[in-house]
Amino acid sequence: MSPRREQWVGLLFAMPWILGFLVFLAYPLISSFYYSFTSFSVLRRPIWIGLENYREMLGDEVFHLSLKNTLAFTAGSVPLATVAAILVALLLNTRVRGMALYRTVFYIPSLVPMVALGVLWLWVFNGQYGLLNEVLRRLGLPDPAWLSDPAWAKWTLVIISIWGTGNAMIIYLAGLQDVPQSLYEAAEMDGARWWGKTRHVTLPMISPVILFNVVMGIIGTLQTFALPYVMFPGGQPARSTYFFSMYLYDNAFLYQRMGYASAMGWVMFLITLALTLLALRVSAKHVHYEG
Numbered sequence: 368m369s370p371r372r373e374q375w376v377g378l379l380f381a382m383p384w385i386l387g388f389l390v391f392l393a394y395p396l397i398s399s400f401y402y403s404f405t406s407f408s409v410l411r412r413p414i415w416i417g418l419e420n421y422r423e424m425l426g427d428e429v430f431h432l433s434l435k436n437t438l439a440f441t442a443g444s445v446p447l448a449t450v451a452a453i454l455v456a457l458l459l460n461t462r463v464r465g466m467a468l469y470r471t472v473f474y475i476p477s478l479v480p481m482v483a484l485g486v487l488w489l490w491v492f493n494g495q496y497g498l499l500n501e502v503l504r505r506l507g508l509p510d511p512a513w514l515s516d517p518a519w520a521k522w523t524l525v526i527i528s529i530w531g532t533g534n535a536m537i538i539y540l541a542g543l544q545d546v547p548q549s550l551y552e553a554a555e556m557d558g559a560r561w562w563g564k565t566r567h568v569t570l571p572m573i574s575p576v577i578l579f580n581v582v583m584g585i586i587g588t589l590q591t592f593a594l595p596y597v598m599f600p601g602g603q604p605a606r607s608t609y610f611f612s613m614y615l616y617d618n619a620f621l622y623q624r625m626g627y628a629s630a631m632g633w634v635m636f637l638i639t640l641a642l643t644l645l646a647l648r649v650s651a652k653h654v655h656y657e658g
Contacts, residue, residue: 399633400633401413402625402629403420403421403626404416404417404418404420406419406420407624407625407626407629408624408625408626409623413626416626420630421634423627424630424631429609429614432606432609433602433611433613436608436609436611437610440524440525440588440591440610441588441589441642443525444524444528444584445585445588448528448529448535448584449577449580449581449584451529451532452535452536452580453539453577455473455532455536456542457569459540460544473533473536474536475533476531477533477534478533484527484531485596485597485598486597488523488527488598489597492513493514494511494512494515497513499513500513514604515604520603520608521608524591524594524595527594528588535580535584538576538579538580539576542572542573542575543569546569546572546573550572551564551568572655574650574653574654575654575656577654578646578647578650581646585639585642585643586639589611589638589639589642590635591612592610592612592613595609596613614631615635616628
């Protein structure tokens with residue numbers, strides 16, 4: 368077979384992916400960028416208005432509130448979920464009987480659909496009849512109104528985000544198993560104990576994995592939608608859980624302001640890009656790559 372023929376055969380096999388990329392990714396991306404400069408309600412033709420959508424965001428109080436809620440949730444969720452996933456991975460990296468079962472049990476929660484998970488947590492965090500408050504009352508501890516108090520509602524979602532760290536935990540576990548045992552043996556010879564080995568050997572060796580999961584966590588939490596939409600319709604209480612993605616959804620499909628929603632999407636893209644670059648820059652001195 369000639370090289371030219373091999374090239375055409377390769378393109379033919381790759382064509383399904385290329386068409387899917389062009390139709391389902393490239394076209395929506397380009398069209399949303401164009402619509403962000405228009406007044407577009409889907410039912411009518413778009414009208415070019417330039418930067419008006421972006422100017423409107425500067426004075427949109429709901430936009431600022433939703434962005435503030437999203438950034439606060441990200442700041443609370445990502446660090447706690449990262450620490451929880453690392454601790455669980457460290458526990459599941461030990462050699463005890465039945466470890467395969469334990470790993471499965473800790474991973475299963477991440478497979479539960481978000482809508483079903485939201486309904487389940489509504490019962491757990493119910494202020495009067497919830498399982499969590501019942502336990503707190505029996506222990507003589509305060510039982511907050513998790514779902515109706517603005518001071519606790521956002522923390523409810525942060526706690527739930529820690530519950531679903533199964534995917535990150537699996538990646539950390541794979542990274543831990545790649546750490547050379549010789550490094551641990553050398554640390555033991557120097558008198559290092561568990562915390563010393565964890566701090567000076569384990570964490571530096573899995574630092575690229577930590578960076579990857581932190582970046583993915585930032586991207587995921589900035590786009591959180593299903594769980595707050597199910598548990599706190601309309602961002603209740605007092606819009607303390609009204610996140611950016613919920614406001615974008617309402618503008619696009621409830622208020623029929625697709626142009627404004629497209630502009631919001633590009634603003635979120637720029638914020639996500641900026642936070643990702645910041646994470647990469649901050650971690651430059653702390654991430655150690657093999658070789």
